[in-house]
Amino acid sequence: MDDLTNRLMAAERERIAKDPPPTHYTELPPDSDPNWSAYLREVGRLLAEGNEGRWALIHMGELVDVFDTDIEAFHAGRKLGRTLIRPIRTWEPAIRTPTFMVRCRNSSTRLRPTG
Numbered sequence: 001m002d003d004l005t006n007r008l009m010a011a012e013r014e015r016i017a018k019d020p021p022p023t024h025y026t027e028l029p030p031d032s033d034p035n036w037s038a039y040l041r042e043v044g045r046l047l048a049e050g051n052e053g054r055w056a057l058i059h060m061g062e063l064v065d066v067f068d069t070d071i072e073a074f075h076a077g078r079k080l081g082r083t084l085i086r087p088i089r090t091w092e093p094a095i096r097t098p099t100f101m102v103r104c105r106n107s108s109t110r111l112r113p114t115g
Helices: 003-017 034-048 070-077
Strands: 055-059 062-067 083-087
Touching: 034 055, 034 062, 034 083, 055 070, 062 070, 070 083
Parallel strands: none
Antiparallel strands: 055 062, 055 083
16 A cells, blocks of 8 residues: 555544444433334333334434335324424433534635635
């Protein structure tokens, strides 16, 4: 491998090592959304019943049903209105987001000097 490839691979290994660890379902933060609160209330029972890896459909703060795929849950819930379709899992993976924002230019926006 060339030097650039080795440097890129080393940088990626370093980035992965800095990723935050997954979060246990008992440590998920509460929220004012009734659907999220229902998920937090039900996830322990769903896991105990062997539903890990399946998908929960929640509507109006109540568990509607559990499905094998997200597509099945989506089709079952699309006429209900505002729903939460969530994978049932013991450990929630950390999701990396950008730590910076980049301003994009388009034809309607012009950057002007300030001052």
